[in-house]
Every structure is written in C-alpha cells, then in structure tokens.
Amino acid sequence: MLDAVFGFSFKGPVKPPFDTVLDKIKDACSSIGVVSVDIPSGWDVEKGNVDGECFVPAVLVSLTSPKKSAASFTGKHYLGGRFVPPGIIEKYELVLPPYPGVSQAVELPGWPGKWLTS
Numbered sequence: 438m439l440d441a442v443f444g445f446s447f448k449g450p451v452k453p454p455f456d457t458v459l460d461k462i463k464d465a466c467s468s469i470g471v472v473s474v475d476i477p478s479g480w481d482v483e484k485g486n487v488d489g490e491c492f493v494p495a496v497l498v499s500l501t502s503p504k505k506s507a508a509s510f511t512g513k514h515y516l517g518g519r520f521v522p523p524g525i526i527e528k529y530e531l532v533l534p535p536y537p538g539v540s541q542a543v544e545l546p547g548w549p550g551k552w553l554t555s
Contacts, residue, residue, distance in 0.1 A: 438462065438471045440494060442478035445504055451479050463492035470495040476506050485509040498542065502531045510548070517542040 440462055442455060451459055459479050465471060473494040481487050485506040497510050501518040519536045526533065534543050 438465050438469055439474070440471055440478050440492075441474040443476075445475050445482050445500075447476075447478070447482065459492065466492045466494070472496040472498060474498050475500045476504055477510075480506050482506050499545075501525075502529070502533065503545070503548075507548075514545045514548040515542050516545055 442458060442462075455478075462471060462478070471492065471494040473496070475498070476482055477486070477491060477494050477497065479486075479491040483505050486493065486509060493510075494512060496513045496515065497507060498515045498517055499507060500516075501521055503514070503516065507514065516534065519541050521531065521533060525531070534545060536543050
C-alpha cells in the first residue's frame, strides 16, 4: 500500500475523514507492506511518531533529503531527488549520498547515521 495522504508540511491533529483513512492504513501494516512518501501520514514533520499511535511503514521514501521526523524510523529508507541544486545543499547543509548511474533513488544504508542533517 502506498501512503502519500499528507505532505511534509502537515501539522496538528488528524481530522475526519482522514482519521479513518489512517486507521485503515495502520490496520494494513500488519497484513501488507506500507510504503510512505516523504513522511508517514500523521507524523509530526519535526518530531516523528510523537505519541506512538500512528502507523509505522515498512519502507520510507524521502524526497530531496530525509526530514527530522525520520530519525526514529528504523525500516528500509530510500532517498529520491537526485538533482538538488548545490545552493540548496549548502544552505541547508545537506549530506546526500551518491546516486549510481542514472538512478533516481538510492537506499540510505546505516540509517539514520550520517544521513540525518540537523
């Protein structure tokens, strides 16, 4: 199942009808794999799965750079966003892995480790 319900700027409590949607995704985590895009829906962008009540996906695909919320994520973690302008990398002090060949996504081995920026 693909989770891309909310974007990374989501804040606050989940309101109807999305609370029901997230409950169904949480139920699915035990029977099928869930892949979240950028941040698992319902997680706080800075703090992650604050109360431990949100679902935890099997795989996270971060876009451009891992977000702070991903620091507590322990599943498979991939990064997509090969072409980040040098000015953005410098401004935000991003630590990005090399992308082999023409790959548009790369696994972040040893996550979180060196891949998490402050």
